[in-house]
Amino acid sequence: MIKNSLGRELPEQIGDYVVRPYQTAQGVPPSTGPVVTRRTAEHRQRGEEKLQPTLADAIRAAGLADGMTISFHHSFREGDLAVGQVLAAIRSLGIKNLRFAPSAVVNLKNFSLAEYVQDGTITSVEASGIRGELGDGIINGIITMEKPAILRPHGARPRAIEAGELQIDVAFIAASAADSYGNCTGQIGANPCGSLGYSFVDAHNAGRVIVLTDTLVPYPCCPVSISQQYVDYVVKVDEIGDPQKIGAGAARLTKNPRDLMIAEQVADVIAASRRFEEGFSFQTGAGAISIACTKFLADRMKTRGVTASFALGGITAAIIEMYDAGQIRAVECSQSFDAVAANAIASRSGVVEIDNADYSNAYSKGGFLNHLDFGVLGALEVDTDFNVNILTGSSGQMMGGLGGGPDVAAGAAISIVALPIVRGRTPSIVRHVFTCCTPGETVACVVTQAGIALNPRHLRYEELKQDLRNAGLPLVAIEELQQLAQSITGVPQPIATTEKVVAIVEYRDGTVVDVIRQIKNNAE
Amino acid sequence: MKIIKAAVAGTLESSDIRIMLCPREEHGIEIELDSVVKAQFGPAIEHTVKQALAEFDIQDAFVQLQDKGALDCVIKARMQCAICRACEITYDWTKEDAQNEQ
Amino acid sequence: MSNNHLKRTSLYVGGSSPSKMLDARFYHEDCIVYDLEDAVAATDKDAARFLIYQAVRCHRPPNKYVLIRVNGIYSDFIAEDLQAAVRARPDAIRLPKVERACEVQQIDAAITAIEAAAGIPLGQTELWCNIESPLGATNAKEIATASPRVVAMALGAEDYTASMGAQRSKAGWEIFYGRMQVLEACRLAGISAQDAVFSDINDAEGLQEDLKMTRGLGFDGKTVVHPRQIDLVNAAFTPTTKEIRNAMKVMEALQEGARNNTGVVVVDGSMVDKPMEIRAKTILAQAKAAGIETGEWLK
Numbered sequence: 001m002i003k004n005s006l007g008r009e010l011p012e013q014i015g016d017y018v019v020r021p022y023q024t025a026q027g028v029p030p031s032t033g034p035v036v037t038r039r040t041a042e043h044r045q046r047g048e049e050k051l052q053p054t055l056a057d058a059i060r061a062a063g064l065a066d067g068m069t070i071s072f073h074h075s076f077r078e079g080d081l082a083v084g085q086v087l088a089a090i091r092s093l094g095i096k097n098l099r100f101a102p103s104a105v106v107n108l109k110n111f112s113l114a115e116y117v118q119d120g121t122i123t124s125v126e127a128s129g130i131r132g133e134l135g136d137g138i139i140n141g142i143i144t145m146e147k148p149a150i151l152r153p154h155g156a157r158p159r160a161i162e163a164g165e166l167q168i169d170v171a172f173i174a175a176s177a178a179d180s181y182g183n184c185t186g187q188i189g190a191n192p193c194g195s196l197g198y199s200f201v202d203a204h205n206a207g208r209v210i211v212l213t214d215t216l217v218p219y220p221c222c223p224v225s226i227s228q229q230y231v232d233y234v235v236k237v238d239e240i241g242d243p244q245k246i247g248a249g250a251a252r253l254t255k256n257p258r259d260l261m262i263a264e265q266v267a268d269v270i271a272a273s274r275r276f277e278e279g280f281s282f283q284t285g286a287g288a289i290s291i292a293c294t295k296f297l298a299d300r301m302k303t304r305g306v307t308a309s310f311a312l313g314g315i316t317a318a319i320i321e322m323y324d325a326g327q328i329r330a331v332e333c334s335q336s337f338d339a340v341a342a343n344a345i346a347s348r349s350g351v352v353e354i355d356n357a358d359y360s361n362a363y364s365k366g367g368f369l370n371h372l373d374f375g376v377l378g379a380l381e382v383d384t385d386f387n388v389n390i391l392t393g394s395s396g397q398m399m400g401g402l403g404g405g406p407d408v409a410a411g412a413a414i415s416i417v418a419l420p421i422v423r424g425r426t427p428s429i430v431r432h433v434f435t436c437c438t439p440g441e442t443v444a445c446v447v448t449q450a451g452i453a454l455n456p457r458h459l460r461y462e463e464l465k466q467d468l469r470n471a472g473l474p475l476v477a478i479e480e481l482q483q484l485a486q487s488i489t490g491v492p493q494p495i496a497t498t499e500k501v502v503a504i505v506e507y508r509d510g511t512v513v514d515v516i517r518q519i520k521n522n523a524e
Numbered sequence: 525m526k527i528i529k530a531a532v533a534g535t536l537e538s539s540d541i542r543i544m545l546c547p548r549e550e551h552g553i554e555i556e557l558d559s560v561v562k563a564q565f566g567p568a569i570e571h572t573v574k575q576a577l578a579e580f581d582i583q584d585a586f587v588q589l590q591d592k593g594a595l596d597c598v599i600k601a602r603m604q605c606a607i608c609r610a611c612e613i614t615y616d617w618t619k620e621d622a623q624n625e626q
Numbered sequence: 627m628s629n630n631h632l633k634r635t636s637l638y639v640g641g642s643s644p645s646k647m648l649d650a651r652f653y654h655e656d657c658i659v660y661d662l663e664d665a666v667a668a669t670d671k672d673a674a675r676f677l678i679y680q681a682v683r684c685h686r687p688p689n690k691y692v693l694i695r696v697n698g699i700y701s702d703f704i705a706e707d708l709q710a711a712v713r714a715r716p717d718a719i720r721l722p723k724v725e726r727a728c729e730v731q732q733i734d735a736a737i738t739a740i741e742a743a744a745g746i747p748l749g750q751t752e753l754w755c756n757i758e759s760p761l762g763a764t765n766a767k768e769i770a771t772a773s774p775r776v777v778a779m780a781l782g783a784e785d786y787t788a789s790m791g792a793q794r795s796k797a798g799w800e801i802f803y804g805r806m807q808v809l810e811a812c813r814l815a816g817i818s819a820q821d822a823v824f825s826d827i828n829d830a831e832g833l834q835e836d837l838k839m840t841r842g843l844g845f846d847g848k849t850v851v852h853p854r855q856i857d858l859v860n861a862a863f864t865p866t867t868k869e870i871r872n873a874m875k876v877m878e879a880l881q882e883g884a885r886n887n888t889g890v891v892v893v894d895g896s897m898v899d900k901p902m903e904i905r906a907k908t909i910l911a912q913a914k915a916a917g918i919e920t921g922e923w924l925k
């Protein structure tokens with residue numbers, strides 16, 4: 001066993017995975033060599049067709065074989081219909097032992113992903129999170145996999161691909177419109193999902209690229225997100241996804257007074273900062289508190305007479321509304337969180353689709369995060385060291401995904417984690433998070449309905465403390481919040497785990513922040 | 525005290541608990557617990573339930589709990605209510621006076 | 627804690643919802659009112675009594691003035707409501723639909739008996755009387771002084787309007803006379819005057835207008851039915867910086883005048899008379915109660 005700098009105990013090696021323990025948020029230096037890619041030069045001739053009659057034909061043509069790696073985007077979230085169709089086709093071809101590496105595994109209900117693991121079609125998973133039946137099955141030991149899942153934040157996935165740690169053999173890209181030569185987009189068609197931000201790195205680096213679409217348009221497709229030069233095959237399917245389900249639950253404006261109160265305090269923190277000035281930038285995200293916070297922020301901006309230079313990341317209708325009101329100059333959209341945001345790229349010149357790597361990858365020649373002032377993040381748990389858990393629930397379920405949380409916390413000048421102090425009987429401010437996802441040193445501030453706590457170990461602690469004091473915002477110590485939460489809920493029993501590591505949580509640089517061990521079933 | 529009829533108290537809202545209390549032919553207490561926080565608070569919930577039954581000197585009961593993350597004091601309140609309903613009694617609030625004298 | 631506790635806002639929280647009761651401790655209301663009356667169905671009064679009792683005993687919100695609203699004086703529930711509510715040891719019991727002084731005395735006696743049995747210091751439980759009918763409004767002066775327990779009265783506008791045969795409006799002229807009767811009775815008795823609920827929780831502008839009137843008339847606080855109204859109401863009953871500055875100026879001038887034995891004291895061109903001094907002192911007292919630094923002028 002070794003301990004990383006966050007005090008998490010890690011095995012030195014898990015199977016053939018050699019653990020590099022997390023050291024600092026700065027990250028380990030990149031390799032100085034050229035980036036790794038599986039993309040090959042081709043020489044397509046005039047008249048050669050890319051359109052394949054069925055998915056199975058495309059998969060066969062791409063040469064998918066046992067033991068290879070396949071990838072998908074999760075831009076349709078729970079409305080996705082592409083992953084199920086592709087896996088069914090793969091199974092019909094008898095291909096086994098695949099590494100499944102989508103940008104995230106969301107809770108897909110239209111088919112059972114777990115069955116593909118149980119029948120050996122998929123034998124390992126790498127994603128930003130594994131929600132639903134598969135994730136719960138893995139953590140509880142109901143579904144066993146030979147290799148632990150590797151969970152990476154959004155920024156770490158492109159890094160891992162370009163470092164050669166995650167090499168994709170065949171990338172499947174569901175696009176809401178495509179021409180038969182592979183030019184495609186998520187912005188138009190019958191079922192637009194908006195930004196295809198996650199797919200750029202796959203298109204640029206996979207060995208073979210297959211585009212699935214339900215809307216085949218005349219050549220050339222316009223607008224275009226992923227261009228023909230990266231695409232090997234195109235397949236027309238009946239339906240790739242339901243855009244109405246992208247924001248199911250998440251994208252509605254909450255009326256819960258508790259969440260509104262927390263959101264308003266987040267806006268207060270932002271407005272109190274010296275960085276809240278003309279041309280500032282922010283990212284708020286898609287949770288109930290985040291969307292409410294966006295609304296309050298819009299009000300504060302109006303009152304103060306400032307506009308933002310850009311809003312970043314996952315974009316919601318609330319952000320588009322601000323853009324339309326002239327409050328934001330550019331909306332940099334790596335993911336569209338609802339139907340309004342999905343349609344906004346095609347109709348507004350300042351709402352632009354960006355590569356997820358441009359948003360979140362720390363190992364490039366510089367991206368948006370290096371210019372971001374405020375990042376607002378949700379969390380399941382925060383501990384008194386400000387470490388954040390966004391993956392595992394208190395009763396040992398896979399509740400969320402890493403998303404861009406660790407990236408935004410490290411990148412933004414001021415990172416704010418907003419959450420209620422308790423949820424039901426579950427305390428959210430705890431002594432030690434069950435799974436550490438975002439290192440505490442990157443979290444500037446925690447906002448709950450019971451008060452605002454600043455992190456003394458954050459780089460901009462003095463600055464923020466001064467600004468909040470000047471604005472008359474009351475501050476509490478994180479320990480006080482933890483004790484208050486505990487006095488309400490009582491002391492929870494620690495969750496018992498076995499020694500078996502079922503998932504590895506990587507940081508932006510590929511070091512290991514934590515591992516998730518299998519939950520002991522206490523029924524027996 | 526004896527349970528006369530089946531009674532329910534509480535709801536399935538978040539932070540609440542729905543308790544069904546039934547007469548039991550055999551001797552003893554049988555508890556069926558379904559809780560969103562079972563891993564962390566299962567034994568604590570059962571302890572509170574048994575304590576409430578003991579307070580009313582109830583020996584035989586079947587208790588069905590559907591817990592949505594109720595705090596301990598909510599479980600106690602719901603148990604007291606379910607017991608009074610199931611035993612068809614009015615709560616004797618002077619019992620609280622004795623408890624408050626240290 | 628009760629005597630000088632701020633009473634700008636009192637928030638009703640239904641006694642049937644554990645999650646709402648838990649959330650309410652974190653809002654900024656000065657007074658929290660756990661409700662056994664309107665927010666609880668007749669078949670669920672027993673459950674609400676247990677829940678409120680446990681909530682107040684185990685999770686009493688710190689730094690808040692805690693009330694329990696019981697059912698009507700003539701209802702079947704009042705006797706057991708009082709048994710539970712007094713023993714929960716709130717700061718006050720809130721009585722709905724009070725119409726006569728003798729009703730208050732009857733409840734006072736019942737509370738005293740429970741306090742004695744439970745070992746609670748006699749007289750510790752305060753009373754807030756809701757005035758919700760023309761008869762109650764007419765008898766407001768007697769009600770306000772019916773028992774030393776009575777520390778506040780509040781107008782219940784919906785029931786009052788209904789019994790007047792009037793229509794509830796945003797401008798509130800139909801409750802104007804009732805408001806004044808309650809307010810005047812409170813001032814005469816030296817107790818806190820609490821204004822009626824503004825029911826449209828989505829109309830922040832309407833609430834602001836209503837508050838302007840309420841505060842102008844002289845009320846000390848207002849009942850709210852939704853957490854969203856709390857911050858607006860608190861702000862309305864907290865003096866502005868300008869008001870505090872003016873009040874300090876008046877007090878400084880008076881002190882200066884006393885030191886120099888000047889007969890007449892003038893501030894910004896107007897003579898400082900007794901009412902100006904009282905107003906200045908009230909502003910500074912309100913500011914101090916709300917936690918604003920006001921210096922030494924209140925001595």
